[in-house]
Amino acid sequence: MSPVPNRKSLFHGSLDVLVLAILADGPQYGYALLKKVADAGNHELKAGTLYPLLHRMEADGLITPTWEKTTGRPRKWYTLTPAGQKALTKQAADWQAALARMQAVVLPALRRVTRFPDPPMNPAAG
């Protein structure tokens, strides 16, 4: 296990959930993940972000690597372990809960502001 992370921020670790979720669909190698996430229109995942993240997840036993020798540079395929599936279940559920609470505040506010974009200065106008 890597040292206890300080992931306290509201949606810190959402990248972990994203990667775990993709791997739940089947093994992937890093470069393919980069392209996949970029193509899906999701927040562009950078190589300098992904590879350390994969190493962390591997160190935590959530994913396990297999080298594939193809033409060109060899690919490192990552497979979700049972521990990884468990982590995905928990983290994704936590994420859903946090999301719901967040949405309960944001959606009404968004509606309110969208409906009244620039409230009049004149109190008689209300």
Place this chain on the structure above:
Amino acid sequence: MSPVPNRKSLFHGSLDVLVLAILADGPQYGYALLKKVADAGNHELKAGTLYPLLHRMEADGLITPTWEKTTGRPRKWYTLTPAGQKALTKQAADWQAALARMQAVVLPALRRVTRFPDPPMNPAAG
């Protein structure tokens, strides 16, 4: 304006959206925000996080302060400016979009993993 922030991470700035959204409902002072967020079951907002955040938003002209002299320590009420409303509109909309893309990946994966929590080792069982 403060120098261009490096807010690139997936849901970085979600705290900003949360605070802006609450302020869209009416002016609040810092300590009340702390209690409000904690009571709402949302990720507990810490004083060491909130006050610098409020100062940043004030410096960016998104909110404007008014001191209230009450019994006890004076309160600093923050009101959403028109610029703040505009920022909320945009940031919350961006947030919704990012969310939808994220959910499109996470929800199916969560269902899949929940339905097959521990796939059998025996290939003949498939």
Place this chain on the structure above:
DNA sequence: GCCGATATATTGTGCAGCGATATATTAATC
């Protein structure tokens, strides 16, 4: 006088995410 609650604020630290860079392999282009 002291403690606890209320209330704002600053300082130092940990670390996630990123830009920049390095490295390896192959195919295409010059």
Place this chain on the structure above:
DNA sequence: GATTAATATATCGCTGCACAATATATCGGC
């Protein structure tokens, strides 16, 4: 055969968010 581009993994240093710790101020209750 040198150069470029695409594929593919990896590391290092920087920035800035969020937090713990701490300081400060005012009031009420003991």
